Structure formats: C-alpha cells, structure tokens
Amino acid sequence: MLGPVATGSRSPASGTRPGRPRSEQARQAILEAAADLLIDDGFAAMTMEAVAARAGVSKVTIYKWWPSRGAVAVDAYFQRSAPTNVIEETGDLVRDLTTQLRRIIRAFHGRPGKAMAELISAAQGDPNLADRLRSAWLQPRRDAAAALLQRAVDRGEIRPDADIPALMDLLFAPIYYRLLLEHEPLNDQLADTIVDTVLHGVARRP
Amino acid sequence: MLGPVATGSRSPASGTRPGRPRSEQARQAILEAAADLLIDDGFAAMTMEAVAARAGVSKVTIYKWWPSRGAVAVDAYFQRSAPTNVIEETGDLVRDLTTQLRRIIRAFHGRPGKAMAELISAAQGDPNLADRLRSAWLQPRRDAAAALLQRAVDRGEIRPDADIPALMDLLFAPIYYRLLLEHEPLNDQLADTIVDTVLHGVARRP
Amino acid sequence: MLGPVATGSRSPASGTRPGRPRSEQARQAILEAAADLLIDDGFAAMTMEAVAARAGVSKVTIYKWWPSRGAVAVDAYFQRSAPTNVIEETGDLVRDLTTQLRRIIRAFHGRPGKAMAELISAAQGDPNLADRLRSAWLQPRRDAAAALLQRAVDRGEIRPDADIPALMDLLFAPIYYRLLLEHEPLNDQLADTIVDTVLHGVARRP
Amino acid sequence: MLGPVATGSRSPASGTRPGRPRSEQARQAILEAAADLLIDDGFAAMTMEAVAARAGVSKVTIYKWWPSRGAVAVDAYFQRSAPTNVIEETGDLVRDLTTQLRRIIRAFHGRPGKAMAELISAAQGDPNLADRLRSAWLQPRRDAAAALLQRAVDRGEIRPDADIPALMDLLFAPIYYRLLLEHEPLNDQLADTIVDTVLHGVARRP
DNA sequence: AAGTAATCGAGACGGTACGTCCGGTCTTCCT
DNA sequence: AGGAAGACCGGACGTACCGTCTCGATTACTT
Numbered sequence: 001m002l003g004p005v006a007t008g009s010r011s012p013a014s015g016t017r018p019g020r021p022r023s024e025q026a027r028q029a030i031l032e033a034a035a036d037l038l039i040d041d042g043f044a045a046m047t048m049e050a051v052a053a054r055a056g057v058s059k060v061t062i063y064k065w066w067p068s069r070g071a072v073a074v075d076a077y078f079q080r081s082a083p084t085n086v087i088e089e090t091g092d093l094v095r096d097l098t099t100q101l102r103r104i105i106r107a108f109h110g111r112p113g114k115a116m117a118e119l120i121s122a123a124q125g126d127p128n129l130a131d132r133l134r135s136a137w138l139q140p141r142r143d144a145a146a147a148l149l150q151r152a153v154d155r156g157e158i159r160p161d162a163d164i165p166a167l168m169d170l171l172f173a174p175i176y177y178r179l180l181l182e183h184e185p186l187n188d189q190l191a192d193t194i195v196d197t198v199l200h201g202v203a204r205r206p
Numbered sequence: 207m208l209g210p211v212a213t214g215s216r217s218p219a220s221g222t223r224p225g226r227p228r229s230e231q232a233r234q235a236i237l238e239a240a241a242d243l244l245i246d247d248g249f250a251a252m253t254m255e256a257v258a259a260r261a262g263v264s265k266v267t268i269y270k271w272w273p274s275r276g277a278v279a280v281d282a283y284f285q286r287s288a289p290t291n292v293i294e295e296t297g298d299l300v301r302d303l304t305t306q307l308r309r310i311i312r313a314f315h316g317r318p319g320k321a322m323a324e325l326i327s328a329a330q331g332d333p334n335l336a337d338r339l340r341s342a343w344l345q346p347r348r349d350a351a352a353a354l355l356q357r358a359v360d361r362g363e364i365r366p367d368a369d370i371p372a373l374m375d376l377l378f379a380p381i382y383y384r385l386l387l388e389h390e391p392l393n394d395q396l397a398d399t400i401v402d403t404v405l406h407g408v409a410r411r412p
Numbered sequence: 413m414l415g416p417v418a419t420g421s422r423s424p425a426s427g428t429r430p431g432r433p434r435s436e437q438a439r440q441a442i443l444e445a446a447a448d449l450l451i452d453d454g455f456a457a458m459t460m461e462a463v464a465a466r467a468g469v470s471k472v473t474i475y476k477w478w479p480s481r482g483a484v485a486v487d488a489y490f491q492r493s494a495p496t497n498v499i500e501e502t503g504d505l506v507r508d509l510t511t512q513l514r515r516i517i518r519a520f521h522g523r524p525g526k527a528m529a530e531l532i533s534a535a536q537g538d539p540n541l542a543d544r545l546r547s548a549w550l551q552p553r554r555d556a557a558a559a560l561l562q563r564a565v566d567r568g569e570i571r572p573d574a575d576i577p578a579l580m581d582l583l584f585a586p587i588y589y590r591l592l593l594e595h596e597p598l599n600d601q602l603a604d605t606i607v608d609t610v611l612h613g614v615a616r617r618p
Numbered sequence: 619m620l621g622p623v624a625t626g627s628r629s630p631a632s633g634t635r636p637g638r639p640r641s642e643q644a645r646q647a648i649l650e651a652a653a654d655l656l657i658d659d660g661f662a663a664m665t666m667e668a669v670a671a672r673a674g675v676s677k678v679t680i681y682k683w684w685p686s687r688g689a690v691a692v693d694a695y696f697q698r699s700a701p702t703n704v705i706e707e708t709g710d711l712v713r714d715l716t717t718q719l720r721r722i723i724r725a726f727h728g729r730p731g732k733a734m735a736e737l738i739s740a741a742q743g744d745p746n747l748a749d750r751l752r753s754a755w756l757q758p759r760r761d762a763a764a765a766l767l768q769r770a771v772d773r774g775e776i777r778p779d780a781d782i783p784a785l786m787d788l789l790f791a792p793i794y795y796r797l798l799l800e801h802e803p804l805n806d807q808l809a810d811t812i813v814d815t816v817l818h819g820v821a822r823r824p
Numbered sequence: 825a826a827g828t829a830a831t832c833g834a835g836a837c838g839g840t841a842c843g844t845c846c847g848g849t850c851t852t853c854c855t
Numbered sequence: 856a857g858g859a860a861g862a863c864c865g866g867a868c869g870t871a872c873c874g875t876c877t878c879g880a881t882t883a884c885t886t
Contacts, residue, residue: 019830020882026832044331047872058833063874114330120386121327124320125250134389162408165390166399169380174372177379180326180386183340184371193372201407202368225861226851232863253841264864269843438858456743459846470859475848526742532798533739536732537662546801574820577802578792578811585795586787592738592798595752596783605784613819614780637835638877644837665867676838681869 022065029055030062034076039111043073043118070122070129077115078136081107093152094195100145101171101191108179108186117179142168158199170198228271235261236268240282245317249279249324276328276335283321284342287313299358300401306351307377307397314385314392323385348374364405376404441467442474446488451523455485455530482534482541489527490548493519505564506607512557513583513603520591520598529591554580570611582610640683647673648680652694657729661691661736688740688747695733696754699725711770712813718763719789719809726797726804735797760786776817788816 033054037046048069052059066072089096108116123130146168152158174194178186239260243252254275258265272278295302314322329336352374358364380400384392445466449458460481464471478484501508520528535542558580564570586606590598651672655664666687670677684690707714726734741748764786770776792812796804 018828018884020832020884021830023832042331048874049872056833058835059874060834060876061832064831069873117330121330124323124327124386125248130388134387138387138389157410159408159410163399166380166396167403167408169383169390169396170376170400170403173379173383174375176386177375177382180330180382181340181344182336183344184375190372190375193369194376197373197376197404197407199407199409201403201405202365202373203405204363204365205411222853223861224853224859226863227853228862229851254843255841258864262864264866265843266845266865267863270862275842454743460848461846464859468859470861471848472850472860473858476857481847529742533742536735536739536798537660542800546799550799550801569822571820571822575811578808579815579820581792581795581802581808582788582812582815585791586784588795588798589787589791592742592794593752593756594748595756596787602784602787605781606788609785609788609819610815611819611821613815613817614777614785615817616775616777617823634879635835636833636879638837640836641877666869667867670838674838676840677869678839678871679837682836687868 023061026055026057026061027065030057030065030072031076031079033057034072035080038073038076038115038118039080042114043122046073046076048072067128068126070119070126071132073115073119073122074129074132074136077112077119081112089148093148093157094199096148097145097171097195098191100141100148101175101194102188104141104172104175105186105188105191108175113179113186120176120180138172142172145171167198171195229267232261232263232267233271236263236271236278237282237285239263240278241286244279244282244321244324245286248320249328252279252282254278273334274332276325276332277338279321279325279328280335280338280342283318283325287318295354299354299363300405302354303351303377303401304397306347306354307381307400308394310347310378310381311392311394311397314381319385319392326382326386344378348378351377373404377401438467438469438473439477442469442477442484443488443491445469446484447492450485450488450527450530451492454526455534458485458488460484479540480538482531482538483544485527485531485534486541486544486548489524489531493524501560505560505569506611508560509557509583509607510603512553512560513587513606514600516553516584516587517598517600517603520587525591525598532588532592550584554584557583579610583607641679644673644675644679645683648675648683648690649694649697651675652690653698656691656694656733656736657698660732661740664691664694666690685746686744688737688744689750691733691737691740692747692750692754695730695737699730707766711766711775712817714766715763715789715813716809718759718766719793719812720806722759722790722793723804723806723809726793731797731804738794738798756790760790763789785816789813 030051034046034051037050037054046069048059048062051057051072052062062072066075107113119129119133123133142165146164149158149162149164149167153160153162153164171194174190175186178184178190184190236257240252240257243256243260252275254265254268257263257278258268268278272281313319325335325339329339348371352370355364355368355370355373359366359368359370377400380396381392384390384396390396442463446458446463449462449466458481460471460474463469463484464474474484478487519525531541531545535545554577558576561570561574561576561579565572565574565576583606586602587598590596590602596602648669652664652669655668655672664687666677666680669675669690670680680690684693725731737747737751741751760783764782767776767780767782767785771778771780771782789812792808793804796802796808802808
C-alpha cells in the first residue's frame with residue numbers, strides 16, 4: 001500500500017535485497033481482481049478470499065502488501081479511475097471550476113460512484129484507509145481548485161478575505177452529499193448551481 | 207419497525223389482533239441496548255448478538271421487528287437524539303439559518319457524530335436503511351430550512367429564481383462532508399461561512 | 413369433523429364441569445396431523461409447530477394433553493397401526509408363533525417401520541415415551557406370546573424349566589435388531605428361522 | 619473422518635498435499651472432548667458447540683473433517699471402547715460364544731451403553747452414521763462369532779444347514795434389544811440363556 | 825555449486841457473527 | 856374453562872470471512 005519499497009537499489013552497500021523478489025505479476029493480478037469485484041459487485045463482495053481466488057494468489061500474499069481490505073480497495077479503485085484531477089486552465093474561473101466539478105460528478109456515475117461511496121463508508125472504521133482516501137483522492141483535487149481560486153483572488157475576481165479551504169468544502173461537499181445520500185440525482189447541473197451560488201450568492205442585491 | 211400497525215382505529219371486531227401482544231418492554235430494552243452500544247462502542251460493536259444479550263432478549267425477537275442491523279441502529283439513534291429540527295424562527299434569515307446548522311453540527315460532536323457517520327455508511331448497503339435515514343432525519347431538516355428560505359423569498363430577501371432544493375444541498379452538505387471525511391474539524395464557524403457564502407457569494411462586486 | 417363429544421361426565425352432583433369442554437375434534441386433528449407427518453416425513457419432520465399448523469390448532473393445546481413430542485408420536489403411531497397383537501390361536505405352537513412374528517415384521521415394512529425405529533430412538537431421551545412404548549406396544553405382544561408358550565409348557569411341548577421372559581427377548585429381538593440396524597432385510601423368513609432355532613437349537617443331536 | 623488420505627505411499631510428486639497439514643492435535647482434542655461429553659452427559663449434550671468449546675477448537679474445524687454430529691460421536695465412541703472384538707478362542711464353543719456376548723454386555727454397562735443406544739438412535743436419521751456403525755462396530759463382532767460357528771460346523775458340532783448370518787442376529791439381537799428398550803436388565807445371565815437356547819432350543823426332546 | 829533468505833501457492837486454524845429453527849412457556853382475547 | 860393466535864427466551868444449527876499460521880516449493884543474491 002505504501003508504494004513498492006523502492007527496489008530501485010539505492011541502499012548504500014548492496015544494490016538489492018536478498019531473497020526472492022516481489023512478484024509484480026501477483027500485485028497486478030490482485031489489483032485487477034479487486035477492481036473487478038469492487039466495481040462489478042460492490043465492496044461487500046470484494047472479500048479477501050474472493051480477491052485471492054480470482055487473482056490466483058494466496059491470502060497471505062495480499063496481507064503481505066496491504067494492511068487491510070480497505071487498503072486494497074482504494075488502490076484498486078485508483079487503478080481504474082486515475083486522472084480526474086488534471087485541469088486545463090482556461091483563465092475563465094466559472095468555466096474552469098465547473099469543468100472540474102463535472103469531471104468528478106461524471107467519475108461518480110454508475111458503479112464507480114457506488115464504489116467510492118463504499119470506500120468512504122469503509123473509511124469510517126479504518127483510519128488508515130481514510131488517510132489514504134484524503135491524501136490520494138481528495139487533496140489533489142482540493143489543491144487544484146484552491147490554486148484556481150487563488151489566482152482569481154490575485155486577479156481581483158474574488159474577495160481577498162475569502163477562506164479558501166472552507167470554500168473547497170462548499171464546492172465539493174454537495175457532490176459527495178448526493179453520492180452518499182442519494183436524495184437527488186447527481187448530474188452536471190449541480191456543478192453550475194454550486195459554482196454560481198458560491199461565487200454570487202442568492203441574496204438579492206440592495 | 208414502523209410500530210405496530212397503528213392500532214388507532216377500533217373497528218368493533220378487528221380492533222385488536224389475536225395472540226400475545228408485542229412486548230413494549232422488549233422493544234424499549236432493545237432500543238436502549240442498541241443505542242448504548244452504538245454510541246459508546248460504535249456500529250461495528252452493535253452486533254445483533256450483543257444487542258440481544260444486553261437487552262435480555264432473544265435474537266429472534268429483534269429480527270421479528272427489524273429487518274436488519276441498520277434498521278435497529280437508526281431507530282436506536284433517533285431514540286437518543288430526537289429533536290434537533292425544531293427551530294424558533296426569529297425572522298432574521300442569517301441568524302435562523304446559522305442556528306439550525308449549528309444545531310446539527312453540535313449534534314454531530316463526539317460519539318453521536320461518529321454514529322451518524324456509521325449509519326450513513328451502513329446505508330450504502332441497505333436501501334431500506336437509506337430510505338429511513340432520508341425520511342426520518344434529513345428530510346425534516348431540509349424542509350424546515352426550505353421553509354425559512356421560502357419566506358425570505360417572499361419577503362424579497364432572496365432571489366426569486368433560487369433553486370431551493372439545490373440550496374439545501376449547499377447548506378447541509380459541508381457538514382456531512384466534514385463528518386465523513388474528517389479533513390477539517392466540524393465546528394460552529396463552518397455554519398457562519400456556509401450561510402454567508404450561500405447568501406452573498408465570494409465574487410467581488412463590480 | 414367427528415361427532416359430538418360425550419365427555420363421560422360422571423361427576424356425582426353436577427353432570428358437567430364448568431367451562432368450555434375439551435374439543436375431541438382438536439384431539440383427533442392433532443393425532444391425524446401427527447400421524448401423517450410421522451409416517452410420511454419421519455419423526456424429525458413431526459415438529460410441534462408442524463403438527464399444530466397442520467391440525468389448525470395452537471401449540472399450547474397440544475402441550476395441554478401430551479407432555480412431549482414423543483408422547484404425541486406414540487399416540488399418533490398407535491392411531492394408525494393398532495391391532496397387530498390379536499392372535500387367533502390354533503394350538504399349533506410353531507404356526508402360532510410364526511404368525512405373530514410375521515404380523516410384527518409386516519407392520520414394520522416401509523414407512524411405519526421407519527416410524528417405529530424413530531420412536532424407539534426418541535425414547536432414549538424421553539423416559540416417559542419409553543414407558544409408554546413398552547406398556548402400550550411391547551408388553552401386550554410379549555404377553556400374548558408368553559401365554560402361547562406357557563400353554564405349550566403345560567402341554568409338555570416345551571421344557572418346564574424354560575425362562576419364558578428371556579425367551580420373549582430371543583423371539584422378538586431379532587426383528588427390532590434388523591429394524592434398527594438394517595444390516596439385513598426384514599422379511600418373513602426371519603420369523604421361521606427364529607421360531608425353529610428357539611425351539612430346536614442348532615446343535616447336532618448326539 | 620477416515621484418517622488423512624493414508625500418507626503412507628510417497629509417490630514422487632504427489633506424496634504430500636500442499637497447504638498447511640491437518641492438525642493431529644486438534645483431531646485428538648476433538649475426539650477426546652466429544653467422548654467426554656458423549657459418555658458423561660449423553661449424546662444430546664454433545665453439541666458441536668460444546669465439543670468445539672471443550673476442545674479449544676473452532677466449529678469449522680470439526681465440520682471440516684466430520685460431516686455430522688453423529689460421525690463425530692461414532693469416532694469418539696470407538697476412541698474409548700476399542701478392542702472388545704478380540705476373542706481368545708479355546709475351542710469350547712459354548713464358552714467362547716458366551717465370553718464374547720459377555721464382553722459386549724459389559725461394554726454396554728452404564729454410560730457407555732447409554733451412549734451406544736444413542737448412537738443407534740442417531741443412526742436412524744443419518745445413513746452415513748448407520749454405515750459407519752455397522753462396518754466399524756457390528757460387522758467385526760459378527761464376523762468373529764461367525765468364524766467360531768463355522769469352525770463348530772466343521773467339527774460337526776453344529777448342523778451343517780444352519781444359516782449362520784441369521785444365527786448372528788439371534789445371538790446378538792437380545793443384547794441390543796434390552797439395551798434400547800430397557801424392559802429387563804442387561805446382565806451376564808442373558809449371555810448364558812442366549813447361547814444355550816440357540817444351540818439346543820427349548821422344545822422337549824421326543 | 826551450495827547456502828541463505830524472502831516470496832509464493834495452498835489451505836488449515838481459532839474466532840466472531842450471521843440469520844434460522846424449534847422447543848416449551850407466556851400472555852391476550854374469544855367462545 | 857378451553858382454545859387459537861402468536862410473541863417470547865434459550866440454545867443450537869451450519870455458514871461466511873476474518874486475519875494468522877504452517878507447510879513445501881520457488882527464486883533470487885551471496886559466498
């Protein structure tokens with residue numbers, strides 16, 4: 001889970017460690033199997049036994065490299081839906097923010113969305129997993145959006161006293177809220193409403 | 207789960223059902239035991255066996271009246287933290303909204319907050335539970351806030367074209383977002399930021 | 413279903429007892445239902461709940477009249493296969509004994525035999541049932557056979573020092589032995605072998 | 619149940635199976651615990667849960683190696699009362715037969731007898747168990763006695779047309795009959811009566 | 825070439841909880 | 856006073872995964 005121990009051979013004296021090296025093939029098989037199960041049948045079906053069986057791997061091998069079921073799930077999830085945080089900035093704040101929110105919304109359509117909801121759920125009982133979710137998924141997206149906003153502050157488009165971290169919550173939260181509670185559909189229009197409201201508010205101008 | 211068939215009407219013949227009536231004492235004992243376990247030790251510890259043992263009740267009796275562990279948990283949760291949706295309206299929109307958000311934030315402090323997070327998690331795999339969460343917890347609070355906003359629209363304080371249901375998401379979502387992801391503390395100040403931003407936005411006025 | 417009750421009712425002063433009389437109809441329904449289940453599906457399937465459901469009777473009513481599941485089973489069994497103990501004595505000892513053994517063997521063919529085996533099994537954990545089996549089923553048959561033998565002693569056909577009760581065991585035991593262990597088929601020929609051997613032995617005459 | 623695949627042969631490749639080998643210690647603990655419970659408290663008390671708890675073993679481990687409660691019970695029973703089938707033949711038919719019957723009768727005294735009765739009972743609903751009882755307990759004893767009789771036939775002491783298998787039933791059945799029905803005590807004298815009657819009969823010699 | 829050390833597959837193991845079943849008891853109302 | 860309905864406790868059932876453990880076999884690097 002914490003990256004592959006950097007077999008890159010920079011240990012001072014001996015380039016490589018003794019013993020049989022880790023099987024990269026097994027690692028891949030595990031992640032593929034886990035991703036299949038997670039996306040297709042849900043987190044509950046992604047049991048360690050099922051993953052091991054499907055990957056043709058023993059349970060011990062999984063536990064060797066990941067500390068918990070949730071850890072496997074996160075890595076498996078990222079394996080599939082990686083690069084939604086890259087934004088091509090156009091300089092149009094509304095457009096760029098909306099684009100990013102839509103990216104996330106679309107990444108949460110269908111099974112993968114269900115999977116993310118289950119990951120967040122699983123994180124409630126697995127601090128390790130929660131950490132990993134925050135650092136590997138949420139934070140990069142928050143940072144990207146924060147940079148957009150900061151540049152808008154610099155350009156004078158946003159009030160200089162705006163609390164940018166709190167704004168990140170206001171921007172992203174509704175997506176996760178609908179993802180988890182499912183009281184309303186999760187569609188592109190939500191992105192527009194969020195951006196418009198956060199920027200201009202709904203109070204009548206005097 | 208939804209109480210015993212509403213014995214309200216006393217049709218001459220069918221007023222009461224035959225057989226030994228449900229033990230209200232058992233129902234209470236189950237809910238108390240479940241609430242204790244849920245709040246004190248978390249949802250994972252609130253197993254059916256533990257609840258049954260603590261309540262001095264057989265497992266079958268629980269399964270008789272609740273379809274799943276989650277269902278027991280919701281009822282137990284509400285048993286404890288019932289009336290956070292009653293608002294004393296003052297007519298000051300900012301103040302009333304802030305008050306309501308703070309109520310929820312405070313209800314989510316400490317163990318009960320953890321419990322709610324776990325309930326939302328459990329709801330991911332239990333549609334029945336999700337329904338109940340929405341109808342018994344979320345909706346009443348959304349309705350109360352929506353009424354506040356509608357009156358503000360009527361008074362001309364809010365733009366008449368505002369999408370009130372979507373605003374509900376913008377108002378409440380950040381609370382649940384922080385509750386579940388724990389990337390930032392869940393404190394009163396969040397309520398101020400939410401209300402201020404949703405009403406006035408952060409864009410610089412031209 | 414069966415006619416009215418006629419509770420006997422010979423209490424000296426007040427012809428009948430107060431309250432609702434026992435329902436002979438219920439008693440019959442219980443025995444019929446129990447017999448059906450016992451013979452058709454085996455003792456294991458003849459649960460109190462199944463009997464009650466099939467008889468359209470409450471469990472308590474069954475417990476009212478029978479102390480245990482086994483007790484119901486015995487009565488149900490006798491309900492069906494009653495009169496195998498009546499012998500028409502011809503005076504020919506071999507013939508009369510053989511006839512009686514064959515009667516029992518035939519009564520133990522098929523499902524009813526299986527049922528009797530299960531009753532004897534159930535009696536291992538239910539002394540009450542064991543008593544009832546002995547007094548209502550075994551003893552009458554032993555007595556009848558013992559009477560036959562006694563008359564043969566009187567006629568001088570049997571050694572006067574024969575231990576008649578022990579002979580009863582030698583005559584009947586092989587039937588129950590095969591019934592319960594099923595190592596050999598339970599057929600009429602067994603009756604012949606038993607009677608012949610018990611009367612004449614297998615030792616070569618000097 | 620029948621021991622671990624007879625690892626005796628070491629075929630070059632498939633001599634041992636992969637995976638952690640079965641724990642012989644667990645097997646012994648299970649049989650000891652089961653035997654204790656079976657003999658001391660009866661078959662009804664020998665529940666899988668009780669055996670597992672007493673043996674310090676998980677239920678799954680028991681189910682892994684034995685298909686049913688009865689199967690465990692038989693193995694446990696034999697564990698304790700193994701070698702009652704070895705006979706030291708003296709050549710005196712009456713004496714040798716009587717000795718063997720007495721052996722069995724004595725093995726059935728007290729708790730172990732009760733246990734055997736319960737095993738035979740349990741076999742009524744478990745064909746697997748019935749098979750095992752017949753092959754591992756009854757048959758060896760029948761074979762031993764049959765050999766005795768056959769030699770007596772060869773010596774001319776027994777009628778050559780005697781149906782030896784049927785005689786086995788006549789010899790052994792009364793023991794099991796009394797064991798199961800308990801209408802008479804199971805004592806040594808029964809052995810004498812059986813042997814005497816089967817050899818010489820009770821009919822008066824003409 | 826032999827030794828050392830880490831990995832891998834297979835799968836047995838103790839443990840916890842699941843959801844179900846039945847026995848026997850009880851409680852309520854109806855007849 | 857029965858009786859039907861059915862809720863209740865207790866205890867066991869057989870199953871599912873968990874995470875750990877022991878095997879023998881494999882695969883490198885080190886001497």
